[in-house]
Amino acid sequence: MAEPTTTSAPASSSFLGSFNFSNNLVEVGALTALIGSSAAESLILGNRGAAGVAWAATSSFGTISVVKACFCGANSGWLRETLGIRTAASDSAVGLELPYASNRAAKIRRSRNAGEPMAIFVHTSMESSKGAVQWSDVYALDHSTSVMLRTIPDTLPGQPLQIFTYADYPFTPLSNGLQLPAILLSTSKIVEVYFMWRHNALLLGLVSAAPWAFFFIGAVAIQSVDFIQNRHAQTSIGTLDLITGKLPMVARPGGPRKVVLGAFENPRNSILWRCFWAIGALVCTASVAFTYIIMTDQPRSVVFIWAGFQLCWLAVRILVYHFVDTNLPGGWRMLGVRPWSTLSANLKMRLVDLTLSLGQFQTEIHPRGVVQYVDDSFTHSDLALISDGMRAPRLFPLPTHITPSSSFIVEIQAVFGDTALSSAMWMTGAQGTPMDLYDSCIVVFAIRDSNNPAAPRRSIAIPSARILSGANLPESDAEKHVSNFIPKGAPNFGWNTTWWYWIPCQTGLWLQLQVVAGKTLGVQQVEVCSDAQVGALLSTGSLNISIQEVHELRAVVDLARRGREAFLELLG
Known part of the structure; x- marks a missing residue:
């Protein structure tokens, strides 16, 4: 029986057929x-x-x-x-x-x-x-x-x-x-x-x-x-x-x-x-x-x-x-320098808000953690408290009946911390880095100029020092105590983390306050301490902070004063 004859397809047809x-x-x-x-x-x-x-x-x-x-x-x-x-x-x-x-x-x-x-x-x-x-x-x-x-x-x-x-x-x-x-x-x-x-x-x-x-x-x-x-x-x-x-x-x-x-x-x-x-x-x-x-x-x-x-x-x-050209909505509108004196009150307020927003941003990435700054002020309404009219007090005015080693009640209205101060100084061109101002702050108090409870209150903003401290051990043990002077910028470790405030008073005296973050504002009981008492506490190393002597606290307060001057410049 003869085999069926097959016809080979052309090469071009095979190629097109394979291209499916x-x-x-x-x-x-x-x-x-x-x-x-x-x-x-x-x-x-x-x-x-x-x-x-x-x-x-x-x-x-x-x-x-x-x-x-x-x-x-x-x-x-x-x-x-x-x-x-x-x-x-x-x-x-x-x-x-x-x-x-x-x-x-x-x-x-x-x-x-x-x-x-x-x-x-x-x-x-x-x-x-x-x-x-x-x-x-x-x-x-x-x-x-x-x-x-x-x-x-x-x-x-x-x-x-x-x-x-x-x-x-x-x-x-x-x-x-x-x-x-x-x-x-x-x-x-x-x-x-x-x-x-x-x-x-x-x-x-x-x-x-x-x-x-x-x-x-x-x-x-x-x-x-x-x-x-x-x-x-x-x-x-x-x-x-x-x-x-x-x-x-x-x-x-x-x-x-x-x-x-x-x-x-x-x-x-x-x-x-x-x-x-x-x-x-x-x-x-x-x-x-x-x-x-x-x-x-x-x-x-x-x-x-x-x-x-x-x-x-x-x-x-x-x-x-x-x-087709790139879309630039408003990109080529000309900008010009505006002297501070020509700015409207609204623009001045907006510049203050911008400065404080920069300070609040710093808390978000701060080694201390944002939770430690919950009581810090970042609004222009609170910032207006630091001007106190035309005066800029350097020291807290102690009541006449207060003596060293005693305590009394104060009312804290606002606190401007290191992040706000460093932002204001950078904005205005003043010398001072965030690390320099790490322990600086401004504490705003509400005080009365007389002992009469009916007397009107006024606000005073005092450049101060504050340090975040954490204890090594839940319970004190004198035999196991080790002096630690942890450098600035280190992450917060330890037990019982608290803020320590030192507000300068008359020569050689400080108001000392220890509070937990989130509980700074309002009525507080402060202790009046001498240089010797504060120096003794710092020298033990039990607070796990970098400062060891009182003269270092004074340097911190001086930087806080410069930060206040930057804020006053912004307030015009």
Whole structure:
């Protein structure tokens, strides 16, 4: 029986047959997921204005980058850092802020995972119900803010304070002529839908175009808002106060600084933008998923047509990224130096809030731990207590009937600790590092000038020394006692950690107070001690502190006085 004759297929037909680009889920997934796009990521975050938003999702290639960027923009800075999705594009668009009121942000701040902070932002439009200042420590500046800060010089350490605000002239942002044409050009996406309809794949075309349609509507809204705002010149100041530079911390002295009051907030940090990105991420994810499902029933010709369009949109998207200018809302508005005497009372108060926010930030990363600073004051209303009119008392006025080794009752209204003092001195250009002021403070007392209980009270702010102490053993044991003089800056270890305050009185006398953190304010019983008594306590080494002699306490008090002078300078 004769064998059947077989005919060999041409080599070219074998090659085309082996190239099985079809509608398989794995192959479609490779096209949409494996082709990443840093350009799409930057565009969707608004770094190229409304036109970039319109073009970011036109091509399904790079959709994963769009989803990731939307997820970055929609979430807070601490979550981006925790999940490891922070990128250069997200930093350029929205920066990286850690709000002080967030416990999760505090964990990142203390672990230093985000690096070293480069600025403190105070958002005056976000005051809490209790009137507390809402500040954030910043680890990445958005591009617009960075451009703004490049236009002003650094104030070097030791130089007097320079305050920058917007110059007193109307400012109209430059309009980018390519924005509107580029947005309108993105409507060519409809051509793809038409071709899909002609090939009986209308549903595929609609699903593929859904992300573009959503972001196109968003781009039109963004461009409309920009157009309305740019019709009128800007003459007012904003709600953002900031200080940037090498911020002072216990581990290092402060370096050069820049202070800007009244800058405009980055609009892309608003809740509307975050909701826009969150919905956009859902739309893109749903579009890709339904594209996978629909393409399983499509012929190969439709797949090739669809892929061709995606490649075309990918190419145009790259051109938009390179030819449309970077979006700089307010980045080029001129800043000028404002003398202190010309500042309004409101701006002076905002500068004080900025200084105190820097001090509060230092407590978050302090070796002593933030819990030890719960009684410290960081509000301008409390700071006003230190001025005491025109007087600046150096010593606590002892009542006439008080003698050494006796005790009496005082009322403490506020305490300004080392972090607030070092921030004020760095801000004003005075000499004094956080390590220098480690044991310095200002204690504000409420006193009466007579023994009459009906006499009015007044506040006096006394520069003082305070030291955090912890005992070695739960119970004293003279035979096991070891003198310890632990250097400043060491973490807090030990049992029964307490604050020791020494407030200078008349020559050779001190008010001595021992309290647990969180119980400093209010009525306290203080003991009057002589230099000899305080020196004997310090020399034993039982307090686990670095100071050993009374003259070291006096040096600490002198630094506290310099810190008070810095505060008085800020109060004007």
